Amino acid sequence: MLQTTVEMEKAAMILKLLGDKTRLTMVKILDKHDCCVCEFVEIFKVSQPSISQHLRKLRDVGLVEEERKGQWIFYSINKDNEYYPFVQQILDQLPSQDQKLKELEEKGTRIICC
Amino acid sequence: MLQTTVEMEKAAMILKLLGDKTRLTMVKILDKHDCCVCEFVEIFKVSQPSISQHLRKLRDVGLVEEERKGQWIFYSINKDNEYYPFVQQILDQLPSQDQKLKELEEKGTRIICC
């Protein structure tokens, strides 16, 4: 197992960022699949601005990246981020959230773009 | 490596709890050494009630335990706690905080009790 070390202050900042059920689930999903904003809105049943604000916090520390594809903006995990190894260790202990995307597919609201 | 799984809601709760520099450092220290309240007051340079309140939050989820020894109350990590394996994986990625206790010893303010 690769062992990294994260400075205490930064570690606390990352844990605080992940210490929100919505953001934690977002990151867990993004670790396996790219997603666009409207899919998260569908999954979490909160307003679109609320989702955008959560994504912004994740983007501000560089943990996720955005990429426009037509009218959608897709978010993905930035595996090059300095905190990613730390975050990954945490995510590995969480249950898969694939079911949430599967439900979107069944409802026909999963965006498969380009 | 033992792989456990923590429910998303509970994981977010634990991460939020650890997402504070003082509490995170406390837990990191307690993972290796028992400590009493006054030592934390000395280490973190905040008021005694502030330390007590942080410890209470950690105790409320069962992550730490208290034990009175004379006039002091010593806190220790509860390794039997259901979240401990999850927490331990996080702590293992953080730098040792032994130096903080060493400084107390040098100043003569480390409590070696009983």
Place this chain on the structure above:
DNA sequence: GCACTATATAAGCAATTAATTATATAATGA
């Protein structure tokens, strides 16, 4: 250009947080 969809940002608000000071409780030791 215009209607529509997707997303971001701004503003406002209620709830939560982490600190403080003041006070209560409990053990120690003269």
Place this chain on the structure above:
DNA sequence: TCATTATATAATTAATTGCTTATATAGTGC
């Protein structure tokens, strides 16, 4: 018993958080 030390709890407060609604920006397709 009383002063001292250690700790917990209560009350207060300023800052932060996560949500909402309103609005701005940007791409799509007619």
